[in-house]
Amino acid sequence: xxxxxxxxxxxxxxxxxxxxxxxxxxxxxxxxxxxxxxxxxxxxxxxxxxxxxxxxxxxxxxxxxxxxxxxxxxxxxxxxxxxxxxxxxxxxxxxxxxxxxxxxxxxxxxxxxxxxxxxxxxxxxxxxxxxxxxxxxxxxxxxxxxxxxxxxxxxxxxxxxxxxxxxxxxxxxxxxxxxxxxxxxxxxxxxxxxxxxxxxxxxxxxxxxxxxxxxxxxxxxxxxxxxxxxxxxxxxxxxxxxxxxxxxxxxxxxxxxxxxxxxxxxxxxxxxxxxxxxxxxxxxxxxxxxxxxxxxxxxxxxxxxxxxxxxxxxxxxxxxxxx
Numbered sequence: 001x002x003x004x005x006x007x008x009x010x011x012x013x014x015x016x017x018x019x020x021x022x023x024x025x026x027x028x029x030x031x032x033x034x035x036x037x038x039x040x041x042x043x044x045x046x047x048x049x050x051x052x053x054x055x056x057x058x059x060x061x062x063x064x065x066x067x068x069x070x071x072x073x074x075x076x077x078x079x080x081x082x083x084x085x086x087x088x089x090x091x092x093x094x095x096x097x098x099x100x101x102x103x104x105x106x107x108x109x110x111x112x113x114x115x116x117x118x119x120x121x122x123x124x125x126x127x128x129x130x131x132x133x134x135x136x137x138x139x140x141x142x143x144x145x146x147x148x149x150x151x152x153x154x155x156x157x158x159x160x161x162x163x164x165x166x167x168x169x170x171x172x173x174x175x176x177x178x179x180x181x182x183x184x185x186x187x188x189x190x191x192x193x194x195x196x197x198x199x200x201x202x203x204x205x206x207x208x209x210x211x212x213x214x215x216x217x218x219x220x221x222x223x224x225x226x227x228x229x230x231x232x233x234x235x236x237x238x239x240x241x242x243x244x245x246x247x248x249x250x251x252x253x254x255x256x257x258x259x260x261x262x263x264x265x266x267x268x269x270x271x272x273x274x275x276x277x278x279x280x281x282x283x284x285x286x287x288x289x290x291x292x293x294x295x296x297x298x299x300x301x302x303x304x305x306x307x308x309x310x311x312x313x314x315x316x317x318x319x320x321x322x323x
Contacts, residue, residue, distance in 0.1 A: 050246035051079035055101065057092040058084055059108035059165065059233070060189035061131060061208050065266040066106070066254075073253050080246060088164040088189035089113075096121045096238065103241035104250055106233065108165035108190075108208075113234045122236040128254050129233040130269035131208045133169040135222040136197050136215060143203035147224050148177045155203035157183045158193045166190040169229055170206040176227035181206075194219075213267035232271070 050073075058066050063086045070082040085092070089107035093116045096105065105122050107113045108131065116122045137145050143155040159181060160167030167186065174181045187193045190207050197205040198218040208231070212221040235254055237247045253259050260270070 050077045050243070050249040052081070052243050052246055054080060054082045054103050054243050054246040054250060056082060056084050056104040056106065056250065057096070057100075057102045058086055058104075058106040059089045059092070060086045060191040061108055061166070061210050062086065062106060062233075063191065064214055065210075065263050065268065068262055069253055069259050070250070072258075073250060077246075077249065082250070086189075086191075088160070088166075090115075090161075090163045090165075091188060093119075093121065101240075101242065102238050103243050103247040104235065105238055106235040106254075108233055109168065109231045110234055111168070112165055113236070116236075121239055123239060125234040125236040126251065126255060127232050127234050127271040128260075129263050129271055131210055131231045131233065131267075132226040132269070133166070133173050133206055133229055133231075134209050134212050134226070135204060135224050136194065136207055136212050136219040137204045137222060138197055138200045138202075139218065139220055141220050141222075142200075145204045145222055147222055148173060148179060148181075150179075152179075152181065152204060156201075157181060158185045158187065158196045158202040158205045159183045160190055160193060160206075161186045161188060164188060164190070165231055166193070166206070166208060169208075169231055172229045173206065173227060176229060208267075210267035230269070233268075 056066065056070070063084070066084060066086075070084065074080050074082055085095075085102070087095075089109065089112040092105060092107065093112055096102065096116060097119055105113070105116060106128075107116070110127075113122070113125055117125070135145070135148065137143065143151075145151050145155050159170040162168060162171055164187075166189070170181065185196065185202070187196070190211055193202075193205040194207050194211045194215055196202040197207075198215055204222075212219065235251055237244060237251070241247045254263075255271075264270075
């Protein structure tokens with residue numbers, strides 16, 4: 001019995017030692033796994049860097065905001081050179097289809113980007129901002145324009161062509177107000193409409209809210225109800241970018257927290273406004289389209305663009321020649 005008791009005690013001791021070793025080994029492996037996971041997580045959180053030439057085709061209404069973001073991006077990425085071409089969105093899509101080479105396309109509405117998608121000129125798109133139409137007049141409002149109403153009948157009104165997002169927005173606005181607009185001139189891009197009002201060549205112009213912000217004290221803005229007409233702005237890499245890495249870094253900068261702050265400073269609304277319809281779409285269609293893109297336009301860690309503006313000499317090249 002004594003021998004049996006001693007054997008049992010020894011067996012229990014041996015079993016305890018084995019369990020302790022196994023538990024210790026398991027704890028060690030668990031610790032190693034957590035450490036490697038943390039290392040992996042920290043390694044993937046670094047900011048993306050870009051070099052080389054980057055060409056961006058962007059709607060004319062984006063000139064001030066994109067130029068500021070591009071300037072900061074060049075500072076954050078030594079060796080990167082950003083060139084912009086700001087035109088009417090319809091002109092930019094046409095130029096791409098005719099062989100113009102670029103890395104990024106940003107349009108002032110979804111229907112125009114749809115045309116680029118249908119022609120396989122761009123890749124996956126991301127909505128990054130919204131904009132609404134408004135009415136501006138020369139300082140002092142010499143023609144006494146009151147709004148989108150009969151006060152425009154005897155005024156020299158300027159709008160964008162119907163094929164431009166700003167022109168389509170004006171058409172939708174007129175439809176919502178149940179009035180007929182009789183412009184004396186139709187421009188290819190919204191900045192040309194704003195220029196004619198600033199100079200006094202026109203008595204009124206239908207532009208974007210961002211244009212009223214950009215014009216500052218050169219014009220007066222007539223407060224109007226936008227009647228749910230909202231333009232949703234998408235951005236995408238072109239189908240054949242020469243610098244895809246830099247293109248993605250630029251897009252990330254636009255959708256980043258700081259990029260969104262810069263856009264807001266110039267009068268743009270947040271992306272994915274599902275409470276209003278985009279110009280040319282019904283409210284329900286506009287809401288469905290934008291809700292799906294809101295999440296993809298969230299801030300990215302890959303690149304950021306701070307709000308500080310660089311001196312004029314250091315700004316990226318901007319081409320604004322009329323088509």
